Amino acid sequence: MVSKTILIKPKTLSHTFIPPKLPTREAERSELTENLLDFFTSEEAYTSWSLIGSVGIGKTVLSRRVGKDLQEQINQFKLAYVNCRFSRRVYKVLVELVSQIEPSIPPRGLSRDDILNILLEILEEKGEKVLIILDEFDALFWESESRKARDLIYGLSRLVERRFGSPSKNVSLAVIAISRESELYKWLDRAARASFIRRELRLKPYNASDLFEILKYRADLAFLPGTVEEDSLELIANQVAELENGNARIAIDILVEAGKLADKKGDGFLGPEHVRTVLSQHPMTPQIDPETLSSLGKHKLLIILAIVRALKATKKSFVTRTEMEEFYEILCDEYNETPRKTTQILRYLREIKSELKGAIDIEVTGRGQRGRSSRISITIPLDKLENYLIKILEFTARFERDLI
Numbered sequence: 001m002v003s004k005t006i007l008i009k010p011k012t013l014s015h016t017f018i019p020p021k022l023p024t025r026e027a028e029r030s031e032l033t034e035n036l037l038d039f040f041t042s043e044e045a046y047t048s049w050s051l052i053g054s055v056g057i058g059k060t061v062l063s064r065r066v067g068k069d070l071q072e073q074i075n076q077f078k079l080a081y082v083n084c085r086f087s088r089r090v091y092k093v094l095v096e097l098v099s100q101i102e103p104s105i106p107p108r109g110l111s112r113d114d115i116l117n118i119l120l121e122i123l124e125e126k127g128e129k130v131l132i133i134l135d136e137f138d139a140l141f142w143e144s145e146s147r148k149a150r151d152l153i154y155g156l157s158r159l160v161e162r163r164f165g166s167p168s169k170n171v172s173l174a175v176i177a178i179s180r181e182s183e184l185y186k187w188l189d190r191a192a193r194a195s196f197i198r199r200e201l202r203l204k205p206y207n208a209s210d211l212f213e214i215l216k217y218r219a220d221l222a223f224l225p226g227t228v229e230e231d232s233l234e235l236i237a238n239q240v241a242e243l244e245n246g247n248a249r250i251a252i253d254i255l256v257e258a259g260k261l262a263d264k265k266g267d268g269f270l271g272p273e274h275v276r277t278v279l280s281q282h283p284m285t286p287q288i289d290p291e292t293l294s295s296l297g298k299h300k301l302l303i304i305l306a307i308v309r310a311l312k313a314t315k316k317s318f319v320t321r322t323e324m325e326e327f328y329e330i331l332c333d334e335y336n337e338t339p340r341k342t343t344q345i346l347r348y349l350r351e352i353k354s355e356l357k358g359a360i361d362i363e364v365t366g367r368g369q370r371g372r373s374s375r376i377s378i379t380i381p382l383d384k385l386e387n388y389l390i391k392i393l394e395f396t397a398r399f400e401r402d403l404i
């Protein structure tokens, strides 16, 4: 039987795709959209938002989603989006903005002031409402360019007051400026800051449960229904929250790779082993070498092997301590060891978590679990780890036999 492709809409996982919903950022989306709707229906001529947050936490997608929301609700609305990191030069940014707002005007060869004036004329004549999104705005603040960038934002904010010293009629201009840090404020003098940044929105980093919500939603859009195991998404979410500060871009990239791997293997579902394989190849996951493993001592190795066996037997992403202990007892029998008591095992587990950080994770409470219960996961492929462990344990056993 030929397995079905499960990643049926890969485009919906591209970073330029703007999804209909933004799980865990819907509150911010409403706040921005409602505020801008109010603004565009008011008499006010100018407003701006400074959107700040660390890498990969949805700044771009949020601003573009809000742009689309407004487009759907306002007549005579124009949206211009520029990523300043690609343009690098203020002049290029301006040219790009004008050509998006009024494609018929070729602004090349014009001065910066001319371009700003053209922009104002367009706004006045057409009575249009314009939202400008300046993404990665901080990329313009370098050396001599920073002065021009400051002039630009000052120019934009004063644009509506330029003519004859009185505010222009009919003009509504809103700007969203996005940056990773508020560092760029230091480049702005008080006047520029006060007139440019009317409002500020700081986005909180995503935690594991936010990332899980996002992955779940994005996976539902992209994969054949019922083919992606939730626990596998949780495995990605936990790892990225812990090691990559909740960067959603990395989480989505891992989901895409795991989906491709599942399709390549023709498995017909996305499960924990696909995720482990992709995670183990990602630079954030530490490489576990045999030396590190052998330095852990026999009992911890038996515990890790028991985790591997339990994960393999259950085919799950997480196992509980109780599930692991069943395999641990069998292994102790096999390797002639007396099983340790639960308190000792718990101590070992805590130590393993810190000694093999990023490869083995132990959480005390888990989502959807009743009461307090340890949930244990591994982010490297199980077969390879199992082989290492067996070799080291056999070597240790042979060494012990030779000593007697």
Ligand SMILES: Nc1ncnc2c1ncn2[C@@H]1O[C@H](COP(=O)(O)OP(=O)(O)OP(=O)(O)O)[C@@H](O)[C@H]1O
Residues within 6 Å of the ligand: 013, 014, 015, 016, 017, 019, 021, 022, 023, 024, 025, 053, 054, 055, 056, 057, 058, 059, 060, 061, 062, 180, 214, 218, 248, 249, 252
């Ligand atoms: N709340 C969310 N819901 C759905 N998808 C999201 C959400 N937040 C982020 N994403 C997705 O995660 C990826 C990264 O988001 P985005 O590019 O907006 O981050 P960013 O903060 O702009 O990053 P950078 O600082 O690198 O520019 C994108 O694919 C985006 O669609």
Ligand SMILES: [Mg+2]
Residues within 6 Å of the ligand: 059, 060, 061, 135
């Ligand atoms: Mg961005």
